Amino acid sequence: xxxxxxxxxLTVRGAELAPVVMLKRFRALDFEFVRRLGQELYxxxxxxxxxxxxxxxRLAALIMAKAPEINAAHFSAPADxxxxxxxxxxxxxxxxxTMAYLYRRQQEGKLDALxxxxxxxxxxxx
Numbered sequence: 001x002x003x004x005x006x007x008x009x010l011t012v013r014g015a016e017l018a019p020v021v022m023l024k025r026f027r028a029l030d031f032e033f034v035r036r037l038g039q040e041l042y043x044x045x046x047x048x049x050x051x052x053x054x055x056x057x058r059l060a061a062l063i064m065a066k067a068p069e070i071n072a073a074h075f076s077a078p079a080d081x082x083x084x085x086x087x088x089x090x091x092x093x094x095x096x097x098t099m100a101y102l103y104r105r106q107q108e109g110k111l112d113a114l115x116x117x118x119x120x121x122x123x124x125x126x
Contacts, residue, residue: 002099003060004072004092007116008049009103012060031066038063039084042075069093074121094120 003010038059041048049056063070074090094102098119105111 001064002071002103003064004094004099004102004116004120005049005056005060006074006076007111007113008053008056009099009106009111010049010053010057010060012057012064026062026065029062029066034059034062034066035089036084038073038075039087039089042077042087043082043084044080046077046080048075063091067091071099072120090121092120 001012003012041052041055041059045051045055048059060073063073070091070093072092072094074088074092076088076090078086102111102116102119105115
């Protein structure tokens with residue numbers, strides 16, 4: 001499955017990222033814990049999706065496991081090593097057509113923060 005994390009489309013396969021022995025541990029986590037984990041990761045690494053892509057994939061898999069309707073997340077840290085509560089979080093469900101468009105742009109080397117923002121997040125001024 002595809003998951004948009006900030007401005008990167010990740011291919012997430014739950015079975016690869018969460019072995020059966022780990023599933024019992026993950027079951028005990030609630031969604032707010034997973035959200036806070038994302039804030040902590042992005043507080044340390046504001047460009048986690050590039051700096052630590054495997055951690056980014058695991059975060060995406062956890063989000064999807066706890067909230068299957070969500071297939072996009074945006075974590076915005078104001079600075080390196082900020083406090084986790086300063087990291088802004090936005091979650092979304094994007095239609096398959098939009099996800100396919102973003103994935104195609106990424107494959108062509110044309111997906112960047114501006115393109116993702118225009119298609120999904122709409123944070124930047126027009």
